[in-house]
Amino acid sequence: MINLTLTEALKKLNNREISAVELTRAYLDRIEKYGADLNCYITTTPERALADAAASDARRAAGDTLPLDGVPIAMKDLFATRGIRTTAASRMLENFIPEYESTVSQKFIDAGTVLLGKANLDEFAMGTFSKTSFFGAPVNPWQLEKRLTAGGSSGGSTSAVAGGLALAATGTDTGGSIRFPSAITGLVGMKPTYGLCSRWGCVAFASSLDTPGPIARTVDDTAMVLSAMAGHDEKDSTSSKNGFTCTAPLEPILGNGKKLRVGIIKEFSDVKISDDMKSLFEKRISDLKSMGAEIIEVSIPNILDALAAYYIIAPAEASSNLARYDGMRYGLRIEGRDIYDTFKKTRAAGFGDEVKRRMIIGTAVLSSESYDVYFMQAARVRRMIADSFNSAFEQCDLIICPSSAGPAMSLASDLSPLEYYALDLFTVAMNLAGIPACSVPAGLATNGLPLGIQVVGRRFDDMRVLQLAKHIETAAGIDNRPTTIMGK
Numbered sequence: 001m002i003n004l005t006l007t008e009a010l011k012k013l014n015n016r017e018i019s020a021v022e023l024t025r026a027y028l029d030r031i032e033k034y035g036a037d038l039n040c041y042i043t044t045t046p047e048r049a050l051a052d053a054a055a056s057d058a059r060r061a062a063g064d065t066l067p068l069d070g071v072p073i074a075m076k077d078l079f080a081t082r083g084i085r086t087t088a089a090s091r092m093l094e095n096f097i098p099e100y101e102s103t104v105s106q107k108f109i110d111a112g113t114v115l116l117g118k119a120n121l122d123e124f125a126m127g128t129f130s131k132t133s134f135f136g137a138p139v140n141p142w143q144l145e146k147r148l149t150a151g152g153s154s155g156g157s158t159s160a161v162a163g164g165l166a167l168a169a170t171g172t173d174t175g176g177s178i179r180f181p182s183a184i185t186g187l188v189g190m191k192p193t194y195g196l197c198s199r200w201g202c203v204a205f206a207s208s209l210d211t212p213g214p215i216a217r218t219v220d221d222t223a224m225v226l227s228a229m230a231g232h233d234e235k236d237s238t239s240s241k242n243g244f245t246c247t248a249p250l251e252p253i254l255g256n257g258k259k260l261r262v263g264i265i266k267e268f269s270d271v272k273i274s275d276d277m278k279s280l281f282e283k284r285i286s287d288l289k290s291m292g293a294e295i296i297e298v299s300i301p302n303i304l305d306a307l308a309a310y311y312i313i314a315p316a317e318a319s320s321n322l323a324r325y326d327g328m329r330y331g332l333r334i335e336g337r338d339i340y341d342t343f344k345k346t347r348a349a350g351f352g353d354e355v356k357r358r359m360i361i362g363t364a365v366l367s368s369e370s371y372d373v374y375f376m377q378a379a380r381v382r383r384m385i386a387d388s389f390n391s392a393f394e395q396c397d398l399i400i401c402p403s404s405a406g407p408a409m410s411l412a413s414d415l416s417p418l419e420y421y422a423l424d425l426f427t428v429a430m431n432l433a434g435i436p437a438c439s440v441p442a443g444l445a446t447n448g449l450p451l452g453i454q455v456v457g458r459r460f461d462d463m464r465v466l467q468l469a470k471h472i473e474t475a476a477g478i479d480n481r482p483t484t485i486m487g488k
């Protein structure tokens, strides 16, 4: 049962071939069997899952079926869930039980999903391998014995979906945290247009970049999940009025003489990527050409400066957002001699090294001596990148580029902070510009590990991004069924 895609499972549920309780039990068994090895959940919620599933079966029996009724999902542990521990993978929030429900997780309840648990991640979503988690790193289900990273920061979500411990999951993408982990676990992961999914109740990292989005096994599944997550929210002032609704299967945008101009980014052709990534990217381009797409080279002149701009803006916003963890209102408190000593002791003990590093960088770039030279320059680069994407989209409809330079690396790799930051080269620019980007499997590298390609669109062109991703998915045709990648 765990090999069914979300779309297939929904069909079987609707035809009464399986029940939500049966499907949920199949997933709970997988969690029982592999949960500890993969370390993909910080908290599992089996009782809640079975209650959700029973309620779903009852709705179906009564004829009040909801869009994702009975679909077992994992929620990144950054979304506040009422009555269920929400940690952001930090010691600071190790025992935090919210009294409110995030808008996104509420939308999943409203869509009829079954909550399996809260997925592991990098602490406060800061990282690339999910190794900054206070609860230890999740593991990639591909070639499990090698203990590879499932990526980050949404690495618990991708580990769970790839390993068959959830049918779909939520992620958040501030600089690549949905797309990179999805790419290296053979999944589809979508960073929607900024503002399409509400940030309300989602633990903040860098508010002008944070983008909730879906992770699933196929593009159709991803579109279905996005449809449930998206929508205007009065509680988030940056929430867009544009919604996103769809039903699978998505309509083709190529073939039958349809015209589509697909851009490739000139500046990325000089970036060193693995031979496998290079050849798969070329293969997928020639597939698109043979389907009738016109391939056009476009230029985003400042795109290689996106990393530098991102690593100024994101820490600046983080240092401000994380000031709220002071040991007074909620979360960890370590009593000191006086209030200042309590602040210091609490923050010293509650945050891990990477989070502290970001707050130090962020505080520095926001200081009066540095503001003009660092923060304002970064903001300017951000504007130029967004403008360049706008002009590129006058020449082409959609853009494609690699999701990463290479496949999953070992969790044991010892990278410096700058080496980790450099891995975000292909993803951060889209966050700076606020535009939609979806990573879709491009094929398998020679060592058998999956690689991904991104489809990028103009603001609110999320539907066409997914439609083109689906053509790439079909052309690549990788087998990402959980039982074929990690056995029964």
Ligand code: GLN
Pocket: 125, 126, 127, 128, 152, 153, 172, 173, 174, 175, 176, 177, 178, 205, 314, 424
């Ligand atoms: N790897 C990037 C970082 O560490 C992106 C993280 C994210 O998108 N949440 O900031």
